[in-house]
Amino acid sequence: MPASFPTDSSQNSQSQRILWLLEELGIEYKVSHYARDKGHRAPPEMKEVQELGKSPILVTGDGRAITESTTIATYLIKTYDTGGKLASEDWVKDDMLTSFAGATLGPLAAVELLFDLASNQTPWPAVYIMRGIWKVVKKQFSEAEFKKDLAYLEGELGENEWFNGKNLGKCDIILSYPIDMMAQRKWVDFESEYPRIAAWRKRIEERDAWKRGLEKGNGYSLLFGS
Amino acid sequence: MPASFPTDSSQNSQSQRILWLLEELGIEYKVSHYARDKGHRAPPEMKEVQELGKSPILVTGDGRAITESTTIATYLIKTYDTGGKLASEDWVKDDMLTSFAGATLGPLAAVELLFDLASNQTPWPAVYIMRGIWKVVKKQFSEAEFKKDLAYLEGELGENEWFNGKNLGKCDIILSYPIDMMAQRKWVDFESEYPRIAAWRKRIEERDAWKRGLEKGNGYSLLFGS
Numbered sequence: 001m002p003a004s005f006p007t008d009s010s011q012n013s014q015s016q017r018i019l020w021l022l023e024e025l026g027i028e029y030k031v032s033h034y035a036r037d038k039g040h041r042a043p044p045e046m047k048e049v050q051e052l053g054k055s056p057i058l059v060t061g062d063g064r065a066i067t068e069s070t071t072i073a074t075y076l077i078k079t080y081d082t083g084g085k086l087a088s089e090d091w092v093k094d095d096m097l098t099s100f101a102g103a104t105l106g107p108l109a110a111v112e113l114l115f116d117l118a119s120n121q122t123p124w125p126a127v128y129i130m131r132g133i134w135k136v137v138k139k140q141f142s143e144a145e146f147k148k149d150l151a152y153l154e155g156e157l158g159e160n161e162w163f164n165g166k167n168l169g170k171c172d173i174i175l176s177y178p179i180d181m182m183a184q185r186k187w188v189d190f191e192s193e194y195p196r197i198a199a200w201r202k203r204i205e206e207r208d209a210w211k212r213g214l215e216k217g218n219g220y221s222l223l224f225g226s
Numbered sequence: 227m228p229a230s231f232p233t234d235s236s237q238n239s240q241s242q243r244i245l246w247l248l249e250e251l252g253i254e255y256k257v258s259h260y261a262r263d264k265g266h267r268a269p270p271e272m273k274e275v276q277e278l279g280k281s282p283i284l285v286t287g288d289g290r291a292i293t294e295s296t297t298i299a300t301y302l303i304k305t306y307d308t309g310g311k312l313a314s315e316d317w318v319k320d321d322m323l324t325s326f327a328g329a330t331l332g333p334l335a336a337v338e339l340l341f342d343l344a345s346n347q348t349p350w351p352a353v354y355i356m357r358g359i360w361k362v363v364k365k366q367f368s369e370a371e372f373k374k375d376l377a378y379l380e381g382e383l384g385e386n387e388w389f390n391g392k393n394l395g396k397c398d399i400i401l402s403y404p405i406d407m408m409a410q411r412k413w414v415d416f417e418s419e420y421p422r423i424a425a426w427r428k429r430i431e432e433r434d435a436w437k438r439g440l441e442k443g444n445g446y447s448l449l450f451g452s
Contacts (some may be wrong), residue, residue, distance in 0.1 A: 049260040052378055065319060066234055075318060077322065092292060092301060097292040102330030110333030129355060137340065189420055 004059040014058040016220045017176050018072055019213030020204075026215050031216055059068040067179070070098055085112040086173075089165035091126070097156060097163050097171035100149075105178040108145050110144045111137065112187055117225040140195045150194050153179075157196045161203060167221070176204055201222075229302075230285040232258040232275045242446045243284040243402050244298055245439035246430075250394070251306045258443055261311035295403070296324055299396050312399075315391035323382060323389050326375075331404040334371050337363065337408075338413055343451040372413070377418050383422045387429060402430055410448040 005015075005022070022029050034043045034055070050065040058066045058075065066072050066092045088094035111119050114135035122130045153175070157163055173199035179197065182188040190198035204210050214220055231248065248255050260269045260281070264407075268269035273279035276291040284298045285291050292298050303312050314320035341360035348356045379401070383389055389397045407422065408414040430436055440446055 051381070052374060064318070066322065068322045070325045070329065071318065071321045074321060092290070092297065095297045096292065096294045099296045099328065101333050102325060103294060103296060104298060106329050107332045107336030110336055114337055114367075118359075130359070133344075133356070133359070138423060142341075148278060155277070 001063060002020065002119070003027060003029045005029050005033060006055070006057050006059065013055045014069055014177050016213055016217050017173050018056045018058065018069060018076075019217050020176070020207075020210050021073055021076055021086075023175050023209035023212040023216075024173075024207075025076060032141050033218060036154075041168065068103055070170075070174055073173055075100075077170060086167070086169050087165070088169055088202045089167065093156070093162055094169050094171045098174045100153075101171070101178050102119075105149060106177075107150065108142060109178050109181055112142055112146075113181070113185075116185060116187075120225055133218060146182075150197065154194045154196050156202060160168065162200070165211065172200075172204070176201075183224045229253060229287060230258065231255050232260060232281070232283050232285065236417050239281050239443070240295055240403050241389055242443050243399050244282045244284065244295060244302075246433075246436050247299055247302055247312075247399050247433035249438045249442075250311065250399075250433075252303075253302065253306050259444060278310060281289060295446075296396075296400055298397055303396060312393070312395050313389055314395055315443050316391065318380070320397045321363055322377075322397050324400045325396070326379075327400045331401075333377060334368060334375065335404050335407055338368055338372075339407070339411075342411060342413075346451055355450045372408075376414065376423065378421050380420045383426060388426070398426075398430070400429075403435070407448045414429070 003022070019031070034046050044053065046055065046057070049059065050057050050067055052067055054067065056067075056069060056072060058072045060066065060075070066075055067148070079089070115130070115137060118130050119127060119134055153163075160166065162168050163175060179190075179201065183190055183201065188194070188203065229248070231244070246259070260272050266347070269402050270279065272281065272283070275281045275285065276293055278293055282295060282298060283291050283293055284301065288300070292301055307313070341356070341363060345353060345360055350436065380390075384393065388394050389401060405416075405427065409427065410415055415425065
C-alpha cells in the first residue's frame with residue numbers, strides 16, 4: 001500500500017522530517033512537488049488535495065488526506081512500523097516531547113520567526129523600530145523561554161543518543177524541525193550552549209534515511225526571507 | 227489512584243480544560259494553586275514540581291509529573307476512561323484536530339496575543355506604531371490564516387455535536403482553550419461567522435463537568451493584560 005506525498009517545492013517546507021520517516025520505515029511513496037507562490041504560501045493547487053492547502057500532506061494508499069506532521073508520523077508508525085523500529089521506549093516521554101515540539105516550541109518559534117522576517121523585510125528606516133521591538137520581545141519573553149526550554153531538552157536527552165532513548169522515536173522526528181529552524185537561523189548556538197543537542201543533530205544528519213529524504217525533497221534551507 | 231494537579235491561580239491558565247476532563251472522567255484529584263508572579267509567569271515554586279514550572283502539570287498517583295496538556299489528556303483517557311466515554315470515533319481525525327489545536331492554532335494565537343498585549347501595554351505614543359505593525363501582520367498573515375483555519379474547523383464539526391463525532395472526545399477538550407481565547411479576546415465573532423463552533427461552545431459551557439471544573443479552578447477569564 002504505497003502512500004502519496006504532495007509537498008510544495010520551496011525550501012522552507014516542514015516536509016523533510018516526514019520524508020526522513022518514510023525513508024526510515026522503507027515505505028514506498030511518491031512525492032508530488034508544488035511550487036509556492038510569491039508570498040511564500042502554498043499554492044492554490046494544494047487545496048485540491050486538502051482544503052488547508054499546507055504542506056506536508058500525506059495521502060494514504062486508500063486516498064485519505066492526512067495533515068499535521070505529528071498525526072502523519074503517528075499514522076506511518078502505526079501502519080508501517082510493524083517491527084517496532086521507532087517504538088516508544090516510554091510512551092509518556094515520547095508523547096510529551098512530541099507535543100512539546102509543536103505546542104510549546106512552535107508558538108515560541110512563530111513569534112521569533114515573525115520578527116526575524118520582519119527585521120529583514122522592513123524598509124529603512126522603519127527597520128530600526130522593528131529591530132527595537134524585537135529586542136524588547138526577546139528581553140521580556142523569548143530569550144528566557146528559549147533558554148528554559150532548551151535546557152529542559154538537553155536534560156531529557158541526557159546520556160542517550162535519542163530523545164526516545166536507545167533508539168530513534170517519533171519525538172526525535174518531530175523535534176528535528178523546530179531545532180533545525182533555531183540552528184539554521186542562528187537563534188541558538190547549539191555547539192557551545194547545548195552540546196548534547198548539537199551531537200544529536202549530527203547523528204541525524206549522518207543517517208542514510210535522512211540523506212535519502214533530502215534527495216527526494218527539494219532542499220532544506222530554513223533561511224527563507226533572509 | 228488519585229492524581230494531584232498543581233496549577234497556578236491566575237485566571238489565564240490553560241488548566242480549565244484539564245479540570246474539565248478530570249471531572250468528565252470522575253477522577254479523584256487534588257488541586258494545588260500557585261500564585262503567579264507579577265510578570266504573569268508561573269511562580270518559582272512550580273519549578274519544584276517540574277523544571278519548566280508551567281501550568282498545567284499533572285502529578286500521577288505514583289508521583290510522575292506530566293506536562294503538555296495533550297499528553298495529560300491522553301494519559302488521563304488511557305488510564306481512567308475504561309468505559310470509553312471519550313473514545314475516538316475516528317482516531318486519525320481526533321489526532322489531527324488535537325494536533326491542530328496546539329501546533330497550528332497555537333503559533334497563530336501566540337503571534338496575535340503578543341500584539342494584543344503589546345497594543346494594550348505600550349505607552350503612548352509608541353502604541354500607535356505597535357498598532358500599525360499589528361495591522362500589517364493581520365493583513366499579511368494572521369487574518370487569512372484565522373479564516374482558513376476556522377472555516378476548516380466549522381466544516382470538520384459539520385452536523386455533529388462534537389468534533390470527535392457523536393460523543394465528546396480528546397480533540398474537543400484540547401480545542402476548547404485556543405477557541406475560547408479567540409472568542410473571549412474578541413479576535414473572532416463566532417456567533418456571526420462560525421455558528422456551528424458557537425453552538426459547540428455553548429454545549430461545552432452547559433456541561434456539569436465543565437461547571438465543576440470552573441469551581442475547582444480559579445476563574446477562567448482569558449482577558450489578562452487588557
